Amino acid sequence: MKYDSQFVDRVLERFHKSFNRSAHRWCEFSHDGLRAQAYRSTIYQKLYVLRYFPAYYLEYCILASLLKRRLGDAYSSVQIASFGCGVCPDFHALKANLEGLDFDYIGYDSCQWSTRKLIALEESDSLGFQHVHIKSLTPVDLDEVDVFIFPKSISDLGQTGGLEHLAETIAATEKHRVFFLNSFVYGGGDRDDSDLRRFDIIHAALERKGFITLDDRETTHIGRKGMGRGRSLRAITHDYAYPQAHFITCARKGSKAECQGCNVVKYPVVTNNFMGFQLLEYNRLSPARDLGWWR
Numbered sequence: 001m002k003y004d005s006q007f008v009d010r011v012l013e014r015f016h017k018s019f020n021r022s023a024h025r026w027c028e029f030s031h032d033g034l035r036a037q038a039y040r041s042t043i044y045q046k047l048y049v050l051r052y053f054p055a056y057y058l059e060y061c062i063l064a065s066l067l068k069r070r071l072g073d074a075y076s077s078v079q080i081a082s083f084g085c086g087v088c089p090d091f092h093a094l095k096a097n098l099e100g101l102d103f104d105y106i107g108y109d110s111c112q113w114s115t116r117k118l119i120a121l122e123e124s125d126s127l128g129f130q131h132v133h134i135k136s137l138t139p140v141d142l143d144e145v146d147v148f149i150f151p152k153s154i155s156d157l158g159q160t161g162g163l164e165h166l167a168e169t170i171a172a173t174e175k176h177r178v179f180f181l182n183s184f185v186y187g188g189g190d191r192d193d194s195d196l197r198r199f200d201i202i203h204a205a206l207e208r209k210g211f212i213t214l215d216d217r218e219t220t221h222i223g224r225k226g227m228g229r230g231r232s233l234r235a236i237t238h239d240y241a242y243p244q245a246h247f248i249t250c251a252r253k254g255s256k257a258e259c260q261g262c263n264v265v266k267y268p269v270v271t272n273n274f275m276g277f278q279l280l281e282y283n284r285l286s287p288a289r290d291l292g293w294w295r
């Protein structure tokens with residue numbers, strides 16, 4: 001698994017600089033949680049990236065390296081679709097870990113995420129972004145896709161609607177072998193497993209079309225084998241390091257009533273507490289048949 005720490009440092013540096021320029025507006029966001037409408041604000045997007053990008057990028061790097069291993073020599077190129085992609089940290093993780101494999105990536109998001117432009121792309125990067133709600137996707141949009149990604153997004157997709165439609169759209173594929181890179185918020189064990197249950201919708205639609213998976217879809221992973229919750233991300237890869245210079249510090253800290261429980265001046269994610277990932281491979285056993293009509 002490759003974690004490109006220099007790339008992450010560059011991302012943090014640019015977002016930190018840009019976020020600092022709006023310090024006079026931070027209090028407006030001091031009590032905003034992760035709400036769908038919040039993503040529309042560029043200030044909130046920057047705050048989100050500063051808090052979550054390095055940790056989520058690491059998780060997607062692990063998933064991308066698992067994918068690389070699973071694909072083996074069977075593919076020379078793959079098409080990848082990511083739903084609720086945000087600033088596309090998963091694209092950059094794939095880029096670092098799919099060496100030697102051509103891939104085209106399209107990220108779909110109902111929010112524009114204009115701060116994506118703060119992350120420099122190279123000319124050879126095959127990254128497409130479509131500003132759409134998943135409800136408007138049709139089978140033609142996804143019929144070439146080999147790998148589907150839910151990057152910390154399935155709970156949002158479930159809440160904002162359209163997951164059933166997306167499930168049917170994915171399952172309408174003509175492909176016989178497809179992969180899912182699922183990155184849930186928690187998931188599995190005695191923790192909140194609502195994201196796992198949301199994926200049941202996709203699984204059921206695939207099953208109706210004759211797909212099966214031999215992977216364990218009830219299990220999510222949180223880093224190295226045998227690792228418990230609350231472990232430092234550095235224990236997963238020594239390359240992970242969040243430079244202190246990019247922590248958010250506020251000159252007004254403690255001077256106002258709103259400072260209590262402030263959501264801006266907060267530690268970024270540095271442990272595996274938010275991790276929960278799995279790679280699922282589905283193969284079609286029989287020719288496409290939709291069992292739904294006679295049930």
Ligand SMILES: C[S@@+](CC[C@H](N)C(=O)[O-])C[C@H]1O[C@@H](n2cnc3c(N)ncnc32)[C@H](O)[C@@H]1O
Pocket residue numbers: 036039052056083084085086087088089090108109110111132133134135151152153156157160161162
């Ligand atoms: C928690 S963010 C994850 C962002 C990104 N994947 C990451 O790893 O940082 C969830 C994303 O899902 C998007 N989203 C929510 N509902 C959606 C929908 N119905 N269709 C498309 N995107 C949606 C939001 O705009 C948001 O960008």
